[in-house]
Amino acid sequence: MYLGNIFKGQFVRYSMNKKGVSPVIATVLLVAIVVILAVIIFLWARGFTEEIVQKSGKPPYQVCDEIQFEANVYNGQLQIINTGDIPLYNLEIKIKGGGSETVQKWESNIGIGKSENIPLDRSGDQVEVFPVFLGTTGNTRKAHTCTDNGKIAE
Secondary structure, eight states: OHHHHHHHHHHHHHHHHOOOOOHHHHHHHHHHHHHHHHHHHHHHHHTTOOOOOBBTTBOHHHHHHHOOEEEEEETTEEEEEEOSSSOBOEEEEEEEETTEEEEEEEOOOBOTTOEEEEEOSSOOSEEEEEEEEEEEETTEEEEEEOTTSOEEOO
């Protein structure tokens, strides 16, 4: 028992002389870790948001709902007639047929009341046309495709 008490006494003296981290330093370290984590989460989440394209102060879904046009296919050409009040900046043309699907972009401004004949790269069972309008994001102009407002050409 005498030997056990000697070791026990040395352990108690050793642990009493040991010093820990100051509470101020611990607090600073915790705050720094929280700030770093907040910055990482902010940068990660920022990628999920995109700037909203607007036209005349309206959000894109409203502008897309107001776009009106007719689409007809004949003799390997697609005829587009803009019957609405919003000019069509571009078109995305999706051609489905034969088990495949191709997307053709047509870069031409079709003004209000104007029409345009577009030669198709290939024929298919179904031709779907998606309008693209030119809006603004902050001070820059940006195109927006109305993917929910496509029309099947007849």
